[in-house]
Amino acid sequence: MGYAHSDGADQTGTTGELMPTAVKILIAGGFGVGKTTLVGAVSETRPLRTEELLTEEGVSVDDLSGVEAKTTTTVAMDFGRISINEELVLYLFGTPGQDRFWFVWDELALGALGAVILADTRRLADCFPSVDYFEKHGTPFVVAVNCFEGARQHRLDEVTQALNLDPGVPVMLCDARSRESGKAVLIAVLEHAMRSHRAMSPATAG
Amino acid sequence: MAEYEEPPEVHWVDEQAGPVVRPYAVTRGRARPVTGKFDLTSQVCTVRTVSSQDIGLGPEHLAIVTLCGRRLSVAEVAAHLDLPLGTVRVLLGDLLERQLVRVFEPRPAPVLTDDSVFEQVINGLRAL
Ligand SMILES: Nc1nc2c(ncn2[C@@H]2O[C@H](COP(=O)(O)OP(=O)(O)OP(=O)(O)O)[C@@H](O)[C@H]2O)c(=O)[nH]1
Ligand SMILES: [Mg+2]
Numbered sequence: 001m002g003y004a005h006s007d008g009a010d011q012t013g014t015t016g017e018l019m020p021t022a023v024k025i026l027i028a029g030g031f032g033v034g035k036t037t038l039v040g041a042v043s044e045t046r047p048l049r050t051e052e053l054l055t056e057e058g059v060s061v062d063d064l065s066g067v068e069a070k071t072t073t074t075v076a077m078d079f080g081r082i083s084i085n086e087e088l089v090l091y092l093f094g095t096p097g098q099d100r101f102w103f104v105w106d107e108l109a110l111g112a113l114g115a116v117i118l119a120d121t122r123r124l125a126d127c128f129p130s131v132d133y134f135e136k137h138g139t140p141f142v143v144a145v146n147c148f149e150g151a152r153q154h155r156l157d158e159v160t161q162a163l164n165l166d167p168g169v170p171v172m173l174c175d176a177r178s179r180e181s182g183k184a185v186l187i188a189v190l191e192h193a194m195r196s197h198r199a200m201s202p203a204t205a206g
Numbered sequence: 207m208a209e210y211e212e213p214p215e216v217h218w219v220d221e222q223a224g225p226v227v228r229p230y231a232v233t234r235g236r237a238r239p240v241t242g243k244f245d246l247t248s249q250v251c252t253v254r255t256v257s258s259q260d261i262g263l264g265p266e267h268l269a270i271v272t273l274c275g276r277r278l279s280v281a282e283v284a285a286h287l288d289l290p291l292g293t294v295r296v297l298l299g300d301l302l303e304r305q306l307v308r309v310f311e312p313r314p315a316p317v318l319t320d321d322s323v324f325e326q327v328i329n330g331l332r333a334l
Contacts, residue, residue, distance in 0.1 A: 021313035022247035022279060023323060048285035053292050074290060079281055084330030088313075088323075091247050091279065107246065111315045113324065183331050190331075194324035197316060 024091040025189060026108055026139070029118030030126025034146045034176035035094035036078045038118060042182035043080025043092060051076050052104055075101050077108070092186075105133060114193035115141040116185055118176065121154045124162050131163055140193035144174040144185045232266050232293050239299020242309060246281045246291070249310040250274045250298060260304055267297055271306055 027035045040047045051074040078094035093108050095101075109115070117130045127143065134141045145159060156171045165171065170192050175181045252274040256263065266287060273286055284294040301307045316323050 021310065022249060023313055023327060024247055048282060050281050050284040051290045053290045077281075079285075081279070081282070082331070082334070084327055088326060088330070089247075089249075089279070090327055090330070091281065093246070093281075111245075111312060113316075113327070183334065187328055187331055190324050190328045194321050194328075197321050197324065201321070 021087060022089045022091055024093055024108070024112050025186060026112050026115040027092055027094045027118065028115055028130040028134070028141075030120065030123055030130075033118045033120045033123075033126065034148075035118055038116070038144075038146075038174075038176040038182050038185070039078050039080040039092045039094045041177055041179045042082065042186065044082055045080065047078045047080050047094070049076055049078050052107075075104050077104065102133075109134075109137055109139050112139055114189040115139050116189055117141055117143045118174075119143050119145045119159065119163075120148055121145055121159065122148070124159065127163055131165065135166075140189065140196045142170040142172065142185065142189045142192055144172055144176075144188075147173055147175045232264065232289060233296040236296050237292065239295045240303050242295075242299050242302045243311075244280045244295040244298050244309065245312050247279050247312040249277050249279055249312075250283060251277045251308050251310070252306060253308050254306060256306065260306065263300070263304075267300060270294075270297055270301060274307055277310075 027038055029035055036047050053074055075096055077096070080092045082090040082092070084090055095105060095108055115130075115134050117127050117134070119127050131141075131143075133139075143159060143163065143165065145154070145156070156173070159165075159171050160167065160169070170188050172185065172188060174185050250270075252271050256268060256271055266289065269287055270283055273283060278286070280291070280294065280298065283298070284291045287294060289297075298307065298309070302309060313323060
């Protein structure tokens with residue numbers, strides 16, 4: 001007995017507890033390009049998977065009044081977590097790169113620090129929806145060419161050209177299976193995002 | 207009122223989308239939480255034990271209370287319970303209303319004058 005606390009909300013956060021907050025980076029790209037592999041390589045746990053219910057038109061079920069099972073489907077997201085410090089957690093979300101899942105993208109992109117678009121040079125066109133989306137929404141991104149067979153024979157400036165990227169967008173090689181390589185990609189996004197952020201800011205003098 | 211028709215058990219839409227499911231059995235038909243917003247990365251933390259006065263909670267609610275003894279994101283809760291996000295948000299709303307959990311909203315996108323979060327994350331990654 002005596003375990004029903006009426007002052008439950010004051011049980012934590014009383015003395016010196018740091019305010020925990022979260023930030024996120026999106027991992028986008030075409031089907032089978034290595035998104036889940038990259039999330040797993042850099043995360044502190046194996047990739048987790050969660051699902052969102054959608055209508056077949058790609059609308060959030062939350063937005064509907066009369067929900068009927070026959071109109072719904074699910075879209076899966078893989079994600080991982082990296083604890084930066086006591087108060088800050090970085091989440092990586094692997095996002096399905098299909099136009100019909102825009103609703104999920106909107107939720108994921110909101111407040112994201114930046115995005116990685118994974119590319120396979122054999123199927124560069126798969127990147128177009130992601131490039132378009134992040135350009136339109138002003139999400140800073142880098143393109144990371146996953147080193148499948150043959151990737152190294154492509155010059156990175158050819159990728160920039162083929163995807164019609166702004167010259168300021170970093171393009172780099174990566175191995176989605178490697179933790180060090182994955183970390184380098186994430187750092188590249190963050191540095192790029194920080195530069196974009198500073199460029200927009202009126203009050204920065206170096 | 208029209209007769210309720212049992213939807214087919216599983217209906218594959220395509221290989222990208224999962225099976226069509228019967229949503230909200232767990233939430234008894236509710237599509238929206240009674241309170242709270244619950245971003246994917248909002249952190250949830252249990253703040254008290256369940257008492258006999260907490261009526262109307264199902265096993266999934268109790269599972270969340272146990273799970274969030276350690277701070278977890280909404281996305282993680284959903285993944286661990288293997289339930290769709292929308293469903294988990296409804297359950298979390300019930301718990302928040304009863305003050306069984308606290309929710310910390312994610313850090314907002316950096317405002318123009320503050321880019322320290324980038325440096326924090328970069329330094330954290332380098333140190334891994
Ligand atoms: N050779 C090589 N294989 C890789 C690399 N990255 C991923 N793979 C393999 O490619 C396959 C697809 O990788 P996933 O990580 O599942 O790709 P995904 O983008 O999550 O795929 P979907 O979620 O289905 O779109 C797996 O069999 C990986 O092991 C890489 O850098 N080099
Ligand atoms: Mg995947």
